[in-house]
Amino acid sequence: MPVLPDRSARHSTVAMALRTAALVNALADPAAGADEIAAVLLAHGEPAPVDVTAEDVTRMRAAAVHLREVFAADSADEAAALLNALLAAHTGPLRLTSHAGTAPWHPHADTADDAPWTPWFLASGCLALTVLLWERQAPPGRTCASVSCGRVFVAHGSGPERRYCSRRCATRERVAAHRRSRTPTGP
Helix, strand or coil: CCCCCCCHHHHHHHHHHHHHHHHHHHCCCCCCCCHHHHHHHCCCCCCCCCCCCHHHHHHHHHHHHHHHHHHCCCCCHHHHHHHHHHHHHHHCEEECCCCCCCCEEEECCCCCCCCHHHHHHHHHHHHHHHHHHHHHHHEEEEECCCCCCCEEEEEECCCCCCCCCHHHHHHHHHHHHHHHHCCCCCC
């Protein structure tokens, strides 16, 4: 999990999208509780103390399902349709905030600086994924192609399109394919 030391770096579009993916992945684990979600938020630059309750986790888990659909979109058109529906249902007017001077200026699409975790998660996640789709004209992320994984990841940067969330998953799939190709097929 990347730690973002620079105060302004934690508000970049990619940093917000990486945080969104990390939260979607953490919330997919039914065993993840308030402490685990708070740890993800802290690792992605939220200032301490991060007070997350079990009720927050339940609500965020429901929100993560909707954001996971954006990561799983097969096309920019599908991702845009999903994001437009989420933006219409879950965001307020776009505004800039510095949290009373405690952070660099950055955009918010939630209703207030002290909005509860779930509206903040949906609004900031949608905003980051929207900007990535806008910049790339492609889905902002993917779901790992490894059938044994299912984690989401942010598709950013240049080079060939990623299919796996990590080198570990890519290597595991490559090794499995190699072993299948060397196994005799029936008598």
